Amino acid sequence: MGTWLSIGHPRVAEVSATDETDFVLIDTEHTTIGLETVENMSRAIESASSSTDTLVRVPWNDPVRIKRVLDIGVDGIMVPMIDTVAEARDFVTAMRYPPDGIRGIASGRAADEGESFEEYVKNANGNHVTIVQIETEQAVENAPSIATVDGVDALFVGPADLSAAIGRFGQWGSDEFNEILERVVNAAHEAGIPIGTLTVNAEHVDLRIQQGFDFLIVGKDTASLTNAISAARAEYDSVLSERATQSQAASKFES
Template identity: 40%
Template sequence: MPFRVELPPTFGDRLAAADGAGDPALIGGWVCSGSPVAAEITASSGLDWILLDGEHSPIGLESTAELLRAIAPYPATPVVRVPALDTALIKMFLDLGAQNIIVPMVDTRQMAEQASATMFYPPRGVRGVGSALARSARWNGVENYLTRAHELVSLTVQIESATAVENAAEIAAVDGVDAVFVGPSDLAASMGHLGQQTHPEVLAAVDTVFQAVKAAGKRVGVNAFDPAQAQKYADAGADFIAVTSDVTVLAQGMRATAGTWGR
């Protein structure tokens, strides 16, 4: 018998497994530096999931593959945020082995449907077929990859604007969307409250999204680097929360050290 590779559970699988009454939110951190060492340290820390940020960092296609390899030995689930809703680009991220995709700035149902279509082979979607050449199927090492690929990928879309908040229920209801991730920073800017992620109107908008996504039977997450606010989101029913990043921890730690020495 030829050796066969089994891929790890998807982010959607992990969220579903943690959906019992009283289960805590899955806690994650960002990797923005592009460093495989930082990614491995983050993955070995005990966090549940790791967001590899291809939108606001120097992380591209080749570096994403290296970061995924660095994380692979650990239980943490890697989730790759692509730069934009682009069918060809998402295909490339999927083929390099990103099972879990986050698409930023999804404002409408139509955009969510386009994002969903990028994740699946025809006839369900529009993903190009190249698994024999790609890490996604471990170069045909994953048995029956083509017929099982829909079970081996997971899609999260981001709600980051006032328009998206209004369309949250329709976005969450799209087939193929496993989860919705709220970005309070861009949402605050969209609402005229730049830099004020905890403005009452922003918090109310986040709660609106939480309720809409939960009503659709989907999982909802949020970004919150302030521990007190993160706990409030957890208490409000967030299924997953991003609470820090590699560059944040490094910057804060180095500045604190410099401060200790009077710098």
């Protein structure tokens, strides 16, 4: 189980990296989080007294962006909107040094600023989690082939984009959406790789596990914050209402 980070602050990352959290995913596709912030968040996660891994979703299947994130020293990368086998292969190639890939070589933070440079380069290929996002109808059709690409470690269904792509945006309980999920889950399992998805609502965890998902991102920082504030407000209003009712009853009794 992991959690989703879209607030670009190291303390949020550190608090999220608990013993109960297997990994955190830092989203740089739909946020303003830059590489320096990713680096600082990664440091914060590493400083926590847990074994929480750091994954980063990059904005696009861009080898330049991918190599710069890998140089930070994160544990894995997720790429959105992978629709074809060719795109999946390009992603894997960007994750690896030559001769297996095209990742540029540099002695960055991942290589202890050069102290373990040669050892890191020698062992890096295949040691980063490589997650492909399935978010379109084309990707669903190609999922069985994408899942068999050498170097793809897992599939991940992007529920918002995929539900929108089939004309059922946000209809998490619709038959059409769940039939699509079943197809992608089956494609991953037939290829022998795990598949995950995101659920902001913890009440949907049981359903997704029943559907065969192997890992979940449960909740995101902004949603958790707003939900907590809403719950606190509801409790506050409830107490005020109860006290007002009691006060009115007391006034009538005194009269």
